Amino acid sequence: MESNPEKKPLSDIAYSQIKNMLLEFELHPGSAVTEIMFMQKFGISRTPVRQALQRLEQEGFMRLTPRKGWFVAGVSLRDIQEIFVVREALEGIAARLAAELLTQEVLGELNDYMEKISNQEQTKDVDEFDPGDILHDKIFEAVNNQQMNRVLRLYDDQLRRFHIMACKLPGRALLSYKEHYEILRALTERNGENAEKAMREHIQSSKLSILDAVVNESYGKWFEC
């Protein structure tokens, strides 16, 4: 375990490290791990390791079967479907609210950004992040709802474990662009109803892409059930 100048609790460090390992595919869903393993790897005792694992268990990343052991949790297709229902609901209402809350200035920025992306369309490579990320970010920033953000953040991490790259399917980038364009247009018109509708369609569309990726692109091996 590297330096610890700010005296953060060891359990927090262990938590971050293990979560990183999860997000980086260093720990594969379904595989078994032991507390002793992390204890030795990090050079700390079992107590903070256990704390970290228990926290991750509550967040759905690990599973513990009593007196047997720890396992890296997978995500079932059902989980994905359920998560996307929640995302659709929350991001939809966020868009509706943002239509009233976004400042004219930010809307300007977003439109400029969108236009710039549009011009690059032909030449740009698709390896960058989904250009719509910034739109989502600005929406959540405007809505400023911590409870909502907490839920969505968790799901983002869960999904990121499996397919950051779902947006890289053929044709997905362009489609995604169009969807974001629709959202931004509704926002610019301050039309909350349409913003919510467009956002929901966008979420549903990305759900389809991800499910596609899951079943076709052999991500299947990481999934439960």
Add this chain to the structure above:
Amino acid sequence: MESNPEKKPLSDIAYSQIKNMLLEFELHPGSAVTEIMFMQKFGISRTPVRQALQRLEQEGFMRLTPRKGWFVAGVSLRDIQEIFVVREALEGIAARLAAELLTQEVLGELNDYMEKISNQEQTKDVDEFDPGDILHDKIFEAVNNQQMNRVLRLYDDQLRRFHIMACKLPGRALLSYKEHYEILRALTERNGENAEKAMREHIQSSKLSILDAVVNESYGKWFEC
């Protein structure tokens, strides 16, 4: 600590007990507690007590300031507002989905139940639970989304800590009945759009009641900020 025939982990028992104390107002928001206190009260060691408290901390019921101590978390007005935005989104979409998923049989039951309530209207006392609870339950049962239920369950517990009785404000019972009637009508007509709309209005209405109760009925003392 009473009997433990099923060998449930002590930490689980501690968790349930402490959470009960929270929901029963035995532990007041803002007050300080110590691990030793629960350790002695339950006759167990610090380890499972700590686990329980850490779990409750993650769920937002307790707060820990490092090297200082544990405090019972309050809920700020902002928290309530935020929670209700999430509830509105989730329960709304649940209603929309339920319009397709509810069986004709359950819809029949609900309509019968609603009618029965309606006839009792004059004589019944309002001390029972919100009659709409069963409607919500049936909706969630039909939607059958564990992720969604997890989030809503948590918020229910959080809010229950403060005002089970918010629905008992003058006039609230009748209003609530009418709102539920609208929801059920839309569901019966299999009109998801209207069901979502009616549910949202219902949630907003109950939010207002609760905020009213909070600021007027001297619940204020338990709130932060």
Add this chain to the structure above:
DNA sequence: TGCACTCAGATTGTATACAACAAATTGTAC
């Protein structure tokens, strides 16, 4: 061979001792 049983190893569950730190208290000088 097949089956039940025992026992050793591994892993989590719990208890407890000690370390690190914060706050309160006390003692002292002025």
Add this chain to the structure above:
DNA sequence: GTACAATTTGTTGTATACAATCTGAGTGCA
């Protein structure tokens, strides 16, 4: 009396020892 430093007390943070339980291999017996 007040200000300030030293000490004492109380609390959480971490380490570690032991208990409880599960797993699986090996053994004995039919």
